[in-house]
Amino acid sequence: MSQAYDSRSQQAFAAAVCRVMRESRRRQKLTQAEVAQRTNGLVSKAALANYETGHRSLRVDVLWVIAAALGEDLGALLSAAERNVATRPSPYGTGSITVDVHEVMASPDPRLSVVKRWFELRANSSPTMTLDEGAIAALAALMNVRPDECRRLLLTSSRTRSPQPHAANGV
Structure with missing residues (x-):
């Protein structure tokens, strides 16, 4: 290994x-x-x-x-x-991602319930949120999925699908 x-x-x-x-x-x-x-x-x-x-x-x-x-x-x-x-390339990219908070909140996918609760606790009124690798890994752990699966779920539930490879002030 x-x-x-x-x-x-x-x-x-x-x-x-x-x-x-x-x-x-x-x-x-x-x-x-x-x-x-x-x-x-x-x-x-x-x-x-x-x-x-x-x-x-x-x-x-x-x-x-x-x-x-x-x-x-x-x-x-x-x-x-x-x-x-094992590390393998994800078709959903790496680095930070920006998601449409309202789209994620509206998603019927039950696996996103932890993410929705996290968004609620952040009490951020911004319509989008940039999540860095650490935030994605933390949310993935809470969701009990791999980070690449968390990234896929977030990106497919949100209209904003562009990875942000080097976002300076992500979450």
């Missing part, structure tokens, strides 16, 4: 592992209680919920037990998580 080992990429990988775990459970139509039961008491339902949401750090020995309970190969699970955080 050639990606730099900084705290942001470590956090992204940890979140991706949790997401892959949760997706496996949901794909198999298993409840958290059922997976916890399959661990023979080694992982409680509450602990599993905290691991899946990233509210609790996941040790490798616990991940191994959960992967076995899900019937997943640990290496395949980790590879899937790594693929989710």
